[in-house]
């Protein structure tokens with residue numbers, strides 16, 4: 706499947722086959738390739754909680770407006786970010802870059818993030834957005850459907866997954882075999898959202 710087909714076919718699935726199980730190899734291909742998504746400074750802030758325990762799935766569903774995708778998807782991924790990843794031995798993120806690049810980036814990184822928690826959070830969320838889109842396109846390519854989800858109580862889900870203090874939840878993605886229908890697509894025309902040169 707090429708990228709344009711994957712984009713055109715992807716929809717936010719509203720119901721999944723609860724009996725379908727994803728093969729471990731498919732899960733591995735999905736997650737390993739998703740990590741090829743870009744991230745700011747190659748920090749790879751993402752920490753993805755793969756919720757497998759059915760009781761935990763149900764508990765999350767209870768704080769996610771009862772949405773059935775949470776329990777019925779083959780994979781339920783909670784996309785989290787480590788907000789301090791920028792200062793956790795960051796040299797390793799550019800280990801394959803030329804020495805001159807490494808020497809330039811290390812002080813730049815510190816200057817960019819230190820004492821700026823909002824910047825750290827924004828950067829992490831940007832990276833989670835890109836990871837999530839990669840997951841959804843890969844799911845499509847592997848014959849699956851997906852649904853990005855933020856219709857849930859973030860504090861309650863944080864407690865349920867025992868989210869560390871210095872981490873944040875971006876959103877969840879459910880991946881599975883869609884059953885049922887979705888309504889017709891609805892998008893604003895380009896003229897509404899593409900602005901030439903300035904607002």
Ligand SMILES: Cc1cc2nc3c(=O)[nH]c(=O)nc-3n(C[C@H](O)[C@H](O)[C@H](O)COP(=O)(O)O)c2cc1C
Nearest residue numbers: 715716717719772852853854855856857876887890
């Ligand atoms: C950040 C985010 C959160 C979303 N949360 C939910 C959700 O909780 N439940 C749901 O059914 N769809 C959710 N959606 C799906 C959107 O409603 C959907 O992408 C949008 O209506 C466009 O439809 P399409 O993806 O099928 O083209 C979410 C999408 C995004 C990007």
